[in-house]
Amino acid sequence: MSAGQPEARERSGHTAAADGQYLYVWGGYVSVADHEVFLPNDELWLYDLESGLWERRDMCGTVPPAMSGTCGCIVNEELFIFGGCCDDGQTNELYSVGLQDERLSWRRATLRSGSLPSPRDKLSCWVHEGRIIYFGGYGHKPLSAIHDPESFIVDEASWAEDIFWGWNNEVHEFDPERSSWTEPQTSGRAPLPRAAHASASIGSKGYVCGGRIKETRTSDVFCLDLNSWTWSEIVGLGLAPVGRSWHTLTAVSDSSLFLFGGLSVDCRPMSDGWTFNLETKGWTKMEHQNKDKPRLVKHAEMRWTEQDTQAVAHRVSRKRLGCYSVWRKSRLYSSSGQRPLQRRAGVPAAAAAADTIVPRLHRKPRQQLSAPDPLFTSKTENRCAEKDDFLQAQQERTERVKLWSDF
Numbered sequence: 514m515s516a517g518q519p520e521a522r523e524r525s526g527h528t529a530a531a532d533g534q535y536l537y538v539w540g541g542y543v544s545v546a547d548h549e550v551f552l553p554n555d556e557l558w559l560y561d562l563e564s565g566l567w568e569r570r571d572m573c574g575t576v577p578p579a580m581s582g583t584c585g586c587i588v589n590e591e592l593f594i595f596g597g598c599c600d601d602g603q604t605n606e607l608y609s610v611g612l613q614d615e616r617l618s619w620r621r622a623t624l625r626s627g628s629l630p631s632p633r634d635k636l637s638c639w640v641h642e643g644r645i646i647y648f649g650g651y652g653h654k655p656l657s658a659i660h661d662p663e664s665f666i667v668d669e670a671s672w673a674e675d676i677f678w679g680w681n682n683e684v685h686e687f688d689p690e691r692s693s694w695t696e697p698q699t700s701g702r703a704p705l706p707r708a709a710h711a712s713a714s715i716g717s718k719g720y721v722c723g724g725r726i727k728e729t730r731t732s733d734v735f736c737l738d739l740n741s742w743t744w745s746e747i748v749g750l751g752l753a754p755v756g757r758s759w760h761t762l763t764a765v766s767d768s769s770l771f772l773f774g775g776l777s778v779d780c781r782p783m784s785d786g787w788t789f790n791l792e793t794k795g796w797t798k799m800e801h802q803n804k805d806k807p808r809l810v811k812h813a814e815m816r817w818t819e820q821d822t823q824a825v826a827h828r829v830s831r832k833r834l835g836c837y838s839v840w841r842k843s844r845l846y847s848s849s850g851q852r853p854l855q856r857r858a859g860v861p862a863a864a865a866a867a868d869t870i871v872p873r874l875h876r877k878p879r880q881q882l883s884a885p886d887p888l889f890t891s892k893t894e895n896r897c898a899e900k901d902d903f904l905q906a907q908q909e910r911t912e913r914v915k916l917w918s919d920f
Contacts, residue, residue: 520567521558526581528594536560537592537612542581551579551599557610557617574618577608582634586645587612588689593645595687596633596652603632603652607687622687627694630685631658637712639719641739645687648721648737651708653678666706666727680706680726684737701744704735711762713770714739715791720747720770722762722789723754730756730778734770734789753796754787768792771799 527541538558542551555576559568577583583597595607607622633652638645651668656675659665664682671678682704686695704710710724719737723730732754734747760775765788772787786799 518566519569521560521569522552524552527552528583528585528597530585530587530592531562532587532590532612534562535612536562537585537587539585539592539594540577540580540583540597551581554579570617572610572617572619574610574616575608575621576619577606577621578604580604580634584636584638584647584650586638586640588640588643588645591689593687593689595638595645595647596630596636596650598634603634605629605632605652609689622692624694625692628696629694630683630696631681633681633708635708635725637710637721639712639714639739641714641717641719643688643690645689646719646737646739647685647687648712648719649680649682649704649707649710649724651678651680651725664706668727680708682706684742697742699737699742699744702735702746703744704733704746707731709758709776711760711772711775713762713764715764715767715770720762720764722770722772723757723760723775725758730758730776732756732772747791747794749789749796750794751796752798754785754798755783757783 521538522543524538524541524543528539530537536559538560539556540552540554542549544550555572557570557572559570560566561568577594577597578599578601580597580599583594585592585594587593590612591609592612593607593609595605597604608619609622610617610619630647631652631654633650636647636650638647640646653671653676654665656677659667659677665677665679666681667677667679684697684699686697687693688695704721705726707724707726711722713720717739719739721735721737723732734749736745736747737743738745754772756778757775760783761771761773763771763773765771768791770789770791772789774785775783777783786801788797788799789795790797
C-alpha cells in the first residue's frame with residue numbers, strides 16, 4: 514500500500530459481501546479508550562480483488578443506524594443488510610443499496626406482504642433464485658410470540674418484563690422483487706437454535722456449521738434443501754474441528770466446504786483451516802502460513818473454481834488492518850474481524866488518532882440485557898411462575914434431545 518493510499522480501518526462485527534470484482538465492507542466497531550464504538554454508517558469501503566487497493570465511498574439516502582452483527586449479501590448488483598445490533602438493541606429492519614448507483618443511496622425496505630422476523634443479530638443467509646433465506650441468530654421476542662421452545666432457546670440471564678432474549682433456528686425468506694417475507698415450514702432434523710454460526714451454499718443446498726448454543730459452541734454440520742425445505746444433519750467421520758463460533762464457511766467446489774478460524778469453546782481466537790468433503794463426510798486439516806493470525810466475526814465468500822485455481826496463484830494478502838484483514842486463496846476471498854486476546858485501549862498506530870475519530874463514532878451498547886436478580890424478585894408470583902413454566906419446558910425439551918442422541 515503506497516503512502517497516502519486509503520485503507521479500511523480494522524474492525525469487528527462488520528458486514529462484508531463480494532461480487533466478481535469487489536469486496537464491500539460496511540459498519541462494525543472498534544475499541545477506543547476501553548469502549549466499543551461503532552464505525553461510521555454513511556460510508557462503504559470497496560476492496561478491489563485484483564489490484565488490492567481500497568476505496569472509500571460516501572453514502573446517502575435512508576442510511577441504516579450504525580450497527581454490528583448485521584447480515585449482508587448481494588442480489589442482482591444490490592447489497593442487502595438485515596438485522597444487527599445498534600444503539601437501540603437488535604433490529605429487524607432491512608436496507609438495500611444499488612452498487613451501480615453512483616450516489617450509493619440506501620433504501621429501507623417497505624413490507625408489502627408477510628410478517629417481519631423478530632429483531633436479531635449474528636445470523637446468516639443464503640441467496641437462492643433471487644431470494645434471500647435467513648437462518649438463526651440471537652435476538653428478542655415478547656413471551657406471547659414464543660410458541661415453540663424448540664425453535665427459540667431463552668437466554669436465562671437476559672429478560673425484562675415480557676421480553677425474552679435468546680437463540681433461534683428459524684428460517685425466513687425475503688423476496689426482493691415483491692418486498693415480501695415468508696417463513697417456510699421446514700421438515701427433517703433441524704439444527705438447534707444458534708447464533709454466530711457460519712453458512713455457505715452449493716446449488717440448491719444451504720449448509721450451516723457450528724455456532725454458539727447457549728454457553729457452548731459446536732462444529733456440527735447441517736444441510737437445508739432450499740427447494741423442499743428439508744433439513745438433514747451431516748455427521749462427520751473421523752477427526753473434526755473443535756466447536757466454535759464466529760468462523761467462516763465457504764464452498765470451494767461442488768462437494769467441499771472450507772472452514773477457517775473462529776472463537777473456540779474456551780473463547781480463544783483460532784487460525785486453523787479445515788475442508789469438509791460432503792461425499793466422504795470427512796474433515797481434513799489444512800496447513801497454511803497464517804497460523805499466528807487468528808480470525809473471527811465476519812466474512813464474505815466467493816466460489817473457488819478449477820479455472821480460477823489455474824489462473825491465480827495461491828497468495829495470502831494482509832493489508833495492515835490489524836483486527837480486520839482480507840484473506841485470499843486463488844479466487845476464494847474471506848474477510849473477517851478479529852477480536853484481540855485482550856481488549857485494546859485504542860485504534861492501531863496506522864489509523865487516525867482516537868481523538869480525531871470519536872466525533873464520527875457512536876457508542877456501542879450491550880448486545881443483550883442482563884437482568885439482575887432484583888428484577889426477578891420484583892415480579893409478581895404469577896409472572897415468575899409463568900417464566901418458570903416456560904424454562905421448565907425448555908429443560909424437558911433439552912433432556913428429550915439428549916435421550917434421542919444417546920439412543
